[in-house]
Amino acid sequence: MKRLNRWITALGLAATLGAPALAQSKPVEITLMYGLGGRLGEIIRATIDRYNKSQTEVVVRGEFADSYEGVLQKALAGIAAGQPAADLLQLEVALWPRLAAAGQLTDLATLPGFKAMYDGFWPVFRRQTDPDGDGKVYAVPWNNSNPVTYYNPQLLKKAGFEAPPKRWTEYREFARKVKEATGVPALAIPSFPWVLEGAVFSNDGEMVRGGRLALNEPAALEVINTWTQMIRDGSAVVENANTTQDFVAGKVAITFQSVASRPGIKALAGDKFKSNVRVANLPYFKKPVVPVGGATLAIPKGIPQDHVLAAWKFIQWLNTPEQQLAWIKETNYVPVTRATNDLRAFQSYLLTEQGLGQGMLQLPTARPRPADPGYVQAIQEIRKTLEDIWLNNRPVEPAINDLVNRTQALFKQP
Amino acid sequence: MAVARRFTNPRSLSIQRFGGGLGGALPYLLPALVIFVLFSYYPLLRVLYLSFTDADLLRPPQWVGLENYRKMLLSREFLGSLGVTATFALAVTALEVGLGMALAFLMQAKTRFQSLLRGAVFAPVVVSTVSAALIWQYMMNPNGGPLNAGLQTLGLPPLGWLTRPETALASVILIAFWKGVGLPAVIYLAGLQAIPKELLEAARVDGATTWQVARRITIPLLAPTTMVVLFLSLVGTFQSYGLILVLRTDGGPVGSTNLLGYHIYQNAFQYFQMGYACALSVFLFLLLAALAWIQFRLSERRVHYQ
Incomplete structure (x- = not known):
């Protein structure tokens, strides 16, 4: 009986002490x-x-x-x-x-x-x-994030520059001089159209207009032609999976990447980060614009x-x-x-x-970047077309017209 | 003998004790059957159904008949991807069959380096695809990677490897071959070890050279193994997409590495076109089924069993 009483007391005590805890929601x-x-x-x-x-x-x-x-x-x-x-x-x-x-x-x-x-x-x-x-x-x-210009000041110095130009229109001459002075390409241009969006917007152009890509409009064509000329004369290269390593190793002077790429670039560059890596604005045509x-x-x-x-x-x-x-x-x-x-x-x-x-x-x-649902697929088509122009020497205008026409159906999706 | 007879006599099997026939076998088959139906056949039928719809995984699918198939046959991307895939599959398979067999001959030869060679040949098979991709991205860096450094040492111009449309597919083929050849080599090694020694010895006694033995006896007797390797390699290569994903070529440049498996993945999970991706999958399934059928028909006629 004594034992039973002890058990009952213990259970009562446990219930009393445990009640508030149980009352608290998980x-x-x-x-x-x-x-x-x-x-x-x-x-x-x-x-x-x-x-x-x-x-x-x-x-x-x-x-x-x-x-x-x-x-x-x-x-x-x-x-x-x-x-x-x-x-x-x-x-x-x-x-x-x-x-x-x-x-x-x-x-x-x-x-x-x-x-x-x-x-x-x-x-x-x-x-x-x-x-x-x-x-x-x-x-x-x-x-x-938004894209910025990462540049190697040591390479630029060899060509007599302190920093890269602010405007795309000055880039061709600049890139030629850097290539001549250093022997490495001045810049790596991505075919993924994030930087392209910024350049086109900055030239008063649009990526999508009236339910179709607007890359065949003069503003966008000017951007693509400017870049294509630099790639074709060898002062620029097409960005690839090795570009960040190449930039850190001084094999290309400029890369355009997200601000959030900085920790990765810093880790790769190690001790050389302070001396070999600087950040500048994303170049523009008429007015500064960056895509988010x-x-x-x-x-x-x-x-x-x-x-x-x-x-x-x-x-x-x-x-x-x-x-x-x-x-x-x-x-x-x-x-x-x-x-x-x-x-x-x-x-x-x-x-x-x-x-x-x-x-x-x-x-x-x-x-903001274009929010049209069809744009997600169009991005891949833009990449393919730009690579076709830059790596296969396809003429710019026919390739872009073809891109605009074949992607039109994407923008009619629900 | 009595024991053997007991095990080969159907009447003595426990199936008979359950009443024989399908009814008797069903309790044994049911667990496997349920798993097969749920996880293999139902998804197959579901894919077939979805290929006739506008499924995007976001809304209830609507029936569109043969629209996805029509779109597929008219699509430049699909036809390009099919050409890339066929080139990739045939090249990797040819390399795996040819060099897999050659490596098996080397691995069978009793030398001091036999274990080392076997380990070296099979090691890439157990390397993860991600690690393999990273290794090769470094090796193939057009800007001073070891392969280009080697080429330049030999006085040859550097290559763009994965970054140029004319070399990207060949580079992927090389990586896939490096990653996969260990398995066919081991299968061939098993095939070589199964060839009766007396046949080879008899040929040598008759004065046959090593080449003659290989050509007249070993290779013909390896025909069943070759059929297995061919089948596994073709199916595996036609279904490839992981390598493209981790090599980050995104099917490029200019669609030059856009394998069908990757094209399906992109349409399903990047472009929200699950119905169309299912139509592509059905096509791939039929293509592989046709290839398997052709292979088995050929093997019936041409393969020499012992």
Whole structure:
């Protein structure tokens, strides 16, 4: 009997002590599917750990999907299976519009505290995530960037230059002199049309106009002809998978890459980074314009409401100025909120190395990339055509006219 | 003998105890059958169905009849990709059969380096595709990579390798061959070891040279092995896409490495054209089925079994 009493007392005590703990709700566990690997992947995992330690309501689990295409692939598979692949998706800026158009993403504008957060983004990111201006927002910026010019000052010095020209129109003569003086190509030009978009926009042109590619218009043709001439006279080369290594090794003087490529270039260059790598603005024709790149965060439809709210909380935390600053210091992405820019710590950080603020300086001239669903496929066709012109010496105008005609059907898709 | 008879006598098998025939076999077959139907046959039929729709994985698919097939046959990208794939498959297969057999002969020869050679030939098979791609990207760097450095030492002009349309496919073929030849070589080695020694000895006693033995006895007796290698290699190469993905050629330059497998992947997961990608997959399936049928018909007529 004594023993029984002891048991009853113990159970009562346990129940009394355990009740508050049981009354507390369990944290909501959500999954973030991301597509950045390597060092950037490590930074994302560290960010998630920091968030999980900072509060007790939400537990975020990171799932690496290999690439932005990998995230899309898994998201599509989840949609087909009627079971979203994750609670939060990192979607490349050109990829989310198609998912949104098909009604597969949550309208974030309906979530608590949306307006306060969204108004804090730079206008370019608001235009990018709300291209129709209808107030419906299916993705918010996170890791956004723009392209800059990375140059090797030692090679330029040999040709008598301190820095590369600001305008594309001055590049031909400059590139010829650099090639002559150094024996290496002055610049590597990418066939992936991100830098092309900037150059065309800067020449008052458009990539897509009236439901078709506008690369056969004079503004775009001028850009392509300028680049083609440099490639054909040997002062420029077509960018390839080895370009970054070549740039770091002094085998090409200039490469145009994302501001977020800086940590990778720095790691490759090692001790030589300070002396051999400088950053300048992206060249332009008539006026400075840079296209926005990177990825956004989106919440798929079909997940439980408590997961939607948990994912939203995580998004809000990521966009606080302090977290943005921590993220930028590691990745060199641009700040997506104005409040981050206003931080004294951010301004001090920009002064620690040459060129750190170039992406930030270019933000007032930034423009969203084309958001037409057909543009994703057109990008591959643009690449093929540019490579055909540059590597097979195909004449520019017939090749571009052919490109415009054969891609027209892509822009009629639902 | 009695034991052997017992195991070869169908009446003594436990199937008979379950009543014999299909009904008796079903309990044994069911687990495997369920897995096959769910994970092999259902997806196959689903792909076939989706190939007649405008599926994009975002909306419910709508029936479009033969539209995807019409589009496929009129598509310049598809026809280009088919040509690239056929070139790639035939070249890699020819190399794997020819050099795989030659390597097997070398691996069979009893030398001090036999183990080393066998390890060296098979090692690339176990190297991950990503690692292989990184190694070869470094080797083939047109701007001072080891291969171009070697060419220049020999007084030859450097090549663009993966960056030029005229050399990109040949470069991918070389990498695929390097990565894959170990397996055919080992299969051939097993085939060589299965050839009865007395046949070879008899030929030598009759005064046949090494070349004559190889040509008249060994190679004909390896015909079943060659058929297996041919089949595996052709199927594998026609389905290739991973190498292109990790070499980051994106099917270029100018579509020169746009293998059919990669073309399907792009359409399905980058262009949101799952229905069209399914039509391409059905085409690839039929193509491989036809190749398999031709191979088996040939093997019935030409392959010499012991």
